[in-house]
Amino acid sequence: MSRETRKDSADGSYTHFGYEQVPLGDKRRRVAGVFTSVAHKYDLMNDLMSLGVHRVWKRFAVDLAGVRAGERVLDVAGGTGDLTREFARAAGPKGQVILSDINAAMLGEGRKRLVDHGLLNVPLVQANAEQLPFEDGSFDCITIGFGLRNVTDKDAALRSMTRCLKPGGRLLVMEFSKPLNPLLGKAYDQYSFKLLPFMGRVVARDEDSYRYLAESIRMHPDQQTLKGMMENAGLARVQVYNLSGGIVAVHRGFRLE
Template identity: 40%
Template sequence: MEQAEKHEKVHRVFQRIYKKYDVMNSLISFNRHKVWRQKADCIVAAKQGHQVIDVCCGTGDWTISMAKIVGPQGNVVGLDFSDNMLKIAELKREENQLENIKLVSGDAMAIPYEDASFDRATIGFGLRNVPDYLTVLKEINRVLRPGGSLVCLETSQTKLPIYRQLYFFYFRFIMPLLGKLFAGSYKEYAWLNESASTFPDQKTLAELFRKAGFENISVCSLMGGIAAIHKGIKPLIQK
């Protein structure tokens, strides 16, 4: 799929499914996505006063989590290209009464911030939906300060026999059916299956981190490899 075509298709998907996105996330992941994000929070290791960007922030759950961690002296930018997803994120921001969040409509392929603007960056279940993975990783590296880190929580490719077949059967047939029954969005959830099934495995994604300029890359495999948390550090001295 061409980059422009993927960009437009993904935009249509998320503009449509935003109302049921959170409910469906919990349903299709058996609520595990919340546990995974809590684990990812520990790996991010953000501190009070840090500046954080949550790329492809969607409805803002990770943005809000980061804002609570960095406290009133810190700030968190939630960046997403779907205005409808950002509307939900804004409602959550207001509900949590958080003044240290800025929600920005923007493209992860061209992040609208200057070099070395952030101490930490996160991207949760969003990298697989961008037109070019490496371009986005390079952009995140660019806006991080030297010594800053990126943590990516994403679906992955399990290698376990039988489990792998069951996993792909669930994503290909069951998840779109759940999308149709509970969100009226069969085609949209069929696309999410496609994006997950073609996403790089853990080793390949770690190599993309390296190509983007990150070092000290670590990988935490989740539930037998169906998801993973990748972390990379921007070098203190740029080559």
């Protein structure tokens, strides 16, 4: 059981949905509802929320992943396929890149964008990150970008992704994290809890989903905690790369055996 769940003798296992404590199954259902709601505006909202900086963060992650021609890559919670597209170009015709996501609406948006970019041979798999349907040692590189915080059992997902790596393979986790400067943290809180829901209401007509996204960022493990979780999942040489003052962090670890 994940460290983020607790056991209640009467009601079973609970975890958080934003700032709420909810049953595990309820979180899965409600997260699915959030992403089904926001899928059609997801890319636009990413641009508005980050002022386009998310593209710089993703470019850093792509470079750090170092995907080479002929490699097999899995993009977990890949959504609309921003990272998938870059990995597919790097892996080339002799490699394979798979886009997976638990949410059918997000996969549908990803398929459209891959086709728009002329990438017609990328397999799409609807899958839960906690129980990936791939054989052990299947991939040279696995990534999960801005998806881990929405997973119900993060420890299980990290173990599942580690299992699917080849020996020597690497896992990259890119996620919102804890700003290193307290003043930046306060400004970021104001932005997240006031401007973000407002933009969700105006642009996507869904204030509640974007309030959840802001809360989910605050409930996500900080840089050092996530580093320890990755090590506990069996990864070695885990390094943390802070971007934009720690607003985003990229963690990279390797499966050694």
